[in-house]
Amino acid sequence: xxKISRFVLVIIGVIxxxxxxxxxxxxxxxxxxxxxxxxxxxVIDDFIIVQPGEDGxxxxxxxxxxxxxxxxxxxxxxxxxxxxxxxxxxxxxxKGVPMDHATISTHRGSYSYIPRNINTPEPVLLPxxxxxxxxxxxxxxxxxxxxxxxxxxxxxxxxxxxxxxxxIFNDALLEKGFSFPAQLIAGIPTVMKSKDEGYFIKDDEGxxxxxxxxxxxxxxxxxxxxxxxxxxxxxSVDMRTEEFYAYLYTEDNEVYVILDEVxxxxxxxxxxxxxxxxxxxxxxxxxxxxxxxxxxxxxxxIRIDDVYEVIDTYETTWEPRHExxxxxxxxxxxxxxxxxxxxxxxYVGFFFNFAHGYSWLLLNLLFVALAIWLIKxxxxxxxxxxxxxxxxxxxxxxxxxxTRVFPNKFYE
Amino acid sequence: MVKLSRYIxxxxxxxxxxxxxxxxxxxxxxxxxxxxxxxxxxxxxxxxxxxxxxxxxxxMDAQGNVYSRxxxxxxxxxxxxxxxxxxxxxxxxxxxxxxxxxxxxxxxxNFTFRPVDMxxxxxxxxPxxxxxxxxxxxxxxxxxxxxxxxxxxxxxxxxxxxxxxxxxxxxxxxxxxxxxxxRLIGGLPTARKNEEEGYFVKDNSGDIFHLMMVRxxxxxxxxxxxxxxxxxxxxxxxxxxxxxxxxxxxxxxxxxxxMQDEYRLQRLPIKGYDRETHRLRVREDLLHKTITIxxxxxxxxxxxxxxxxxxDIYDDQWESSYQRRDHVIFSALFPFxxxxxxxxxxYVGLNFFWPxxxxxxxxxxxxxGLAIWQLKRKDRRMRSNITDLLIIxxxxxxxxxxTRVFPNKFYD
Numbered sequence: 001x002x003k004i005s006r007f008v009l010v011i012i013g014v015i016x017x018x019x020x021x022x023x024x025x026x027x028x029x030x031x032x033x034x035x036x037x038x039x040x041x042x043v044i045d046d047f048i049i050v051q052p053g054e055d056g057x058x059x060x061x062x063x064x065x066x067x068x069x070x071x072x073x074x075x076x077x078x079x080x081x082x083x084x085x086x087x088x089x090x091x092x093x094x095k096g097v098p099m100d101h102a103t104i105s106t107h108r109g110s111y112s113y114i115p116r117n118i119n120t121p122e123p124v125l126l127p128x129x130x131x132x133x134x135x136x137x138x139x140x141x142x143x144x145x146x147x148x149x150x151x152x153x154x155x156x157x158x159x160x161x162x163x164x165x166x167x168i169f170n171d172a173l174l175e176k177g178f179s180f181p182a183q184l185i186a187g188i189p190t191v192m193k194s195k196d197e198g199y200f201i202k203d204d205e206g207x208x209x210x211x212x213x214x215x216x217x218x219x220x221x222x223x224x225x226x227x228x229x230x231x232x233x234x235x236s237v238d239m240r241t242e243e244f245y246a247y248l249y250t251e252d253n254e255v256y257v258i259l260d261e262v263x264x265x266x267x268x269x270x271x272x273x274x275x276x277x278x279x280x281x282x283x284x285x286x287x288x289x290x291x292x293x294x295x296x297x298x299x300x301x302i303r304i305d306d307v308y309e310v311i312d313t314y315e316t317t318w319e320p321r322h323e324x325x326x327x328x329x330x331x332x333x334x335x336x337x338x339x340x341x342x343x344x345x346x347y348v349g350f351f352f353n354f355a356h357g358y359s360w361l362l363l364n365l366l367f368v369a370l371a372i373w374l375i376k377x378x379x380x381x382x383x384x385x386x387x388x389x390x391x392x393x394x395x396x397x398x399x400x401x402x403t404r405v406f407p408n409k410f411y412e
Numbered sequence: 413m414v415k416l417s418r419y420i421x422x423x424x425x426x427x428x429x430x431x432x433x434x435x436x437x438x439x440x441x442x443x444x445x446x447x448x449x450x451x452x453x454x455x456x457x458x459x460x461x462x463x464x465x466x467x468x469x470x471x472m473d474a475q476g477n478v479y480s481r482x483x484x485x486x487x488x489x490x491x492x493x494x495x496x497x498x499x500x501x502x503x504x505x506x507x508x509x510x511x512x513x514x515x516x517x518x519x520x521x522n523f524t525f526r527p528v529d530m531x532x533x534x535x536x537x538x539p540x541x542x543x544x545x546x547x548x549x550x551x552x553x554x555x556x557x558x559x560x561x562x563x564x565x566x567x568x569x570x571x572x573x574x575x576x577x578x579x580x581x582x583x584x585x586x587x588x589x590x591x592x593x594x595r596l597i598g599g600l601p602t603a604r605k606n607e608e609e610g611y612f613v614k615d616n617s618g619d620i621f622h623l624m625m626v627r628x629x630x631x632x633x634x635x636x637x638x639x640x641x642x643x644x645x646x647x648x649x650x651x652x653x654x655x656x657x658x659x660x661x662x663x664x665x666x667x668x669x670x671m672q673d674e675y676r677l678q679r680l681p682i683k684g685y686d687r688e689t690h691r692l693r694v695r696e697d698l699l700h701k702t703i704t705i706x707x708x709x710x711x712x713x714x715x716x717x718x719x720x721x722x723x724d725i726y727d728d729q730w731e732s733s734y735q736r737r738d739h740v741i742f743s744a745l746f747p748f749x750x751x752x753x754x755x756x757x758x759y760v761g762l763n764f765f766w767p768x769x770x771x772x773x774x775x776x777x778x779x780x781g782l783a784i785w786q787l788k789r790k791d792r793r794m795r796s797n798i799t800d801l802l803i804i805x806x807x808x809x810x811x812x813x814x815t816r817v818f819p820n821k822f823y824d
Binding site: 086136137158 | 547
């Protein structure tokens with residue numbers, strides 16, 4: 001029993017050192033590798049790549065011509081119109097379209113997706129904001145709703161369910177064919193937005209519903225979803241152009257937008273995107289959208305026009321993480337690391353990161369040899385320390401430290 | 413020794429219980445106190461307010477007349493001009509002053525300052541933004557400075573000190589008479605503001621220095637502070653009107669505005685402000701400055717004209733938190749409470765909170781009686797448990813729980 005309790009301590013020691021020491025390592029040695037910024041220029045009809053490097057920022061187009069910072073701005077009037085207007089170099093029209101500041105400004109927007117967006121705790125109480133109050137600004141209601149097996153509005157002040165309102169909204173959902181329980185819900189639960197578009201809810205059958213409150217009454221619209229489409233994540237956006245309500249992510253890694261008013265699901269051309277690993281960066285402008293799919297060692301940029309037709313694509317790759325010097329050195333030193341928090345999730349947990357390859361084995365063997373030497377020097381029996389040596393062989397540095405902090409005293 | 417170690421455990425148990433149980437109590441029983449929102453109506457030449465009465469929001473004037481939402485907003489055109497313009501009810505002039513949407517918007521501002529804003533860990537590295545870059549937007553620099561015994565700029569990418577720039581800025585400070593070490597620093601370390609005004613730094617002799625970077629060169633301006641004014645906090649603002657740079661808080665609870673360009677100190681016409689307990693709110697509109705100081709059981713609203721001359725003062729008083737039912741019951745149940753976090757500070761610590769009165773003594777005696785009864789029932793000696801009983805009399809339910817969790821086994 002005492003031996004087991006020591007091994008429990010040793011395991012705790014291994015876990016603690018596997019969190020603390022790699023943390024220290026990364027603080028000191030982590031190299032940041034900025035992802036290039038790829039934009040599409042309608043002046044040269046080509047991509048412009050801005051890449052911060054060791055000798056300053058490199059600005060070039062996809063054909064390899066290099067530019068200065070000012071030239072880049074002039075090639076991207078839809079992005080830098082404020083600066084160009086201030087400098088007096090803004091063109092009057094581009095591709096025959098007059099360059100009107102208000103219009104350019106309204107059409108500008110950006111969206112980004114990281115795996116962390118999905119892996120996050122969801123609120124269970126949401127405010128349903130009045131969408132057509134006749135007031136200048138939006139205001140938060142005094143009740144919040146929960147939606148699972150039914151919809152219930154709870155008055156914040158008294159913590160009581162508003163039975164009447166709950167019944168009316170529940171009936172409105174049922175009338176449109178909603179089948180409880182709700183599987184997903186997405187909206188923008190804040191008043192800091194241009195207008196309120198309520199919530200998008202996936203029901204038990206996989207269909208999508210749009211729920212709003214208009215002058216106190218429920219508004220429910222049903223959006224039929226094809227049988228084989230399994231929506232796993234919805235993210236609402238607040239677009240001043242009122243082009244679409246939300247982004248939809250499906251089980252097989254397709255991305256759609258729900259077009260405003262018509263509820264048409266428009267597919268985005270993001271082949272090869274993996275929602276659990278990759279990032280998505282979407283920039284809107286007057287003429288279309290630039291979609292960047294960013295993985296660990298690649299970037300794929302797709303330029304689409306205002307009807308979602310692909311105009312041009314650009315791809316680049318770089319060395320994968322495990323080939324970078326800081327990661328290579330890490331893999332030589334540590335067999336694994338444990339993190340409480342990882343960039344891909346907002347949950348706290350024990351996340352194991354295993355080193356790439358087996359180059360850590362050499363150092364682990366060295367520590368085993370060191371442990372054997374220490375045991376011999378003290379004239380102890382190697383056979384009674386076999387489990388310790390195994391721990392060191394597997395956990396390397398962490399195991400060596402843990403077995404020293406909690407030494408094996410039972411065979412003295 | 414074993415007895416001592418048990419008392420350490422009992423003590424830890426008391427602390428844990430005094431943190432956890434009151435927290436649970438407040439989660440369940442806390443009654444939300446609402447403070448009135450008091451504003452000045454130029455139309456009525458009197459104060460108007462929104463108060464919560466019996467759970468409902470009531471809009472009224474200082475004489476007690478109740479208003480509907482639209483009547484209320486009509487009486488406060490300087491505040492609700494956006495809504496009034498939307499409904500077409502905005503007057504053309506007020507007291508002969510022509511009304512204009514952009515002027516009204518420009519002069520509307522709101523500043524709040526709570527004790528927690530002062531009791532907070534401060535950054536030690538700051539970005540000094542270029543204030544006249546010729547660019548439309550502000551940009552974060554590549555280096556951050558620290559300022560204590562000298563000023564040093566550190567390049568974020570390489571973590572090395574920029575010796576040349578540091579020397580130039582250091583010399584500029586010394587040339588203007590700056591005495592190191594710096595005592596306080598205030599600024600807005602973000603690029604999301606109208607204008608870059610750099611930092612305000614208090615030197616060792618108590619004077620304030622304005623530090624900016626203008627086209628790469630240092631700009632330093634000394635602001636003489638009278639001997640008797642000891643500035644303890646500098647809070648910068650980003651006003652669209654560019655009227656003043658910052659709020660300066662002095663040791664004797666005075667508040668001064670540091671006027672833009674002229675570097676004059678303008679005292680706010682307030683009395684009875686305590687920066688450790690009061691909330692401060694300065695609301696500005698086209699014609700007034702409304703300064704609200706709110707404590708636990710009172711609020712004082714001072715309205716001044718644009719030259720900071722007092723127009724009117726309104727005092728309101730309500731039940732102090734100690735008189736509220738949830739606090740009265742609390743003080744009958746618990747002798748004290750330990751808070752790890754308090755609303756008035758961003759630091760973590762063991763903060764003791766003592767309820768008013770000795771009503772808890774009765775509950776403590778009941779727990780002591782219970783402990784005696786338990787001892788008797790188990791036929792233990794009373795004298796060996798005197799210390800436990802004393803602990804229960806002093807710490808009540810916390811001591812009772814703790815002495816049960818870590819029982820006194822030494823006299824079994």
